Amino acid sequence: MRPSAAPVAARTGLNVALAATLALAGAPAIAQTSEPAEPAEPPSFDRPGISFSTDTLPRGAFAWEQGLPDFVRDDDGGTRSRLYSANTNLRLGLSDRVELQLATSAYNRLRERDGDGRRSRHGAGDTGLAIKVALRASHEAFSWAVLGAVTAASGDRDFSNGATQYTLGTTLGYDFDERLAGALYLNLDRSDGRDTWTWSPSLSFALSDRVGAYLEAGVSKADGESATSVAGAGVTWMATPRVQLDASFDLGLDRGSADLQAGVGASFYFD
Template sequence: MWIADGIELQLGADSWGRLDVHAPSGAHAVASGGGDARIGAKVAPWSSGAFSFAMLATFVVPAGRAPIGGHVHEHDLGASMAWTADDGRSVSLYADRRWADDGNGNLVAVAYGFPLHAHLGGYIESGFGTGALHAREAGGGVTWMLTPRVQLDASFLRALDRATTDWQAGFGISICFAGAHP
């Protein structure tokens, strides 16, 4: 929800999640359920031509049930920089710092985006995290601007080391409810 030029309020929820674990011993466990809610404020003070910069502060409300959610109070502060070419291709860099009940961590990710069709885009990305955000992963996804205010996206990530979740996949919807069109 756009509050003012360059300021956005974000509300989100992990409405459903599934955890499927296959242990080396042969044990198998599956859990599913609702995840946590998030509230965030995004400030984009610099956006001129091909370069943009934004910061996002997020607070997680542990509204879900374990093991999918409901157990951690979390605060994040992230910053992103993006460079866009005239043909719609882009390169972005994201850095995040997390403070939470279950540990702190840092994450850095880089992504390359490209147009696939008029309202359809693709991207590839790779991330490296430390501490509670430990990750060594790479993946990609697609975005579809269904309307000027509604975007659908699908993504996947693959682990690059044994300590990172093997596969992650996601589907999301973003809706601009109020204010000026971004």
């Protein structure tokens, strides 16, 4: 789910939205003057899944989320490809409701096979910087957060978007009870004059105090292209109070989607 020139107004609107997100992020970070109380347990990690969590890290806390690896398999009828990526997301709490994120994939390996034979390439992916803000909610069961990001086309040719990408997304969450929660993710990516919209609903279940599972679906629509859709599931296990292990998959539901997106990973929390 990660991906005709658009009018200038669309570009301006996204830039203004990103600027507003960054301004919103800066104010609480400056206003924060005292150390927050140590949480009873780590906030939710952002992997796995299409959406990100509505939690942010406390001020000074740090999280490392790592794919071990993440995997994409696709067969378009003529070429079969397998992509392995060591996706990394580093998160740093700036205040009680604001965090800074650095995302990259330092190593990727692509294997392709077609009528001309087999090929294998490897290299680094693009690098992105993001600000995530957990917004206040009037209802205890409801939570939401926004994330604004800029991703530079810094990776090797086979693993790069090829142009700077601007992202503005939000996740809306609702706790139905102590073991069941729902979320709706909405996101806009803009790169090289093209917009890509993504939305994804999901349901999460607490199977025990340490094991959780979720179901999700996702739809993306880029300018001038048909919509693509996936559906899948995942499971998480808190190996320790500060270490989460995960496994997940999404299956493509149409010809434009990758046949399979999957991964295993580990996330670590430090404060």
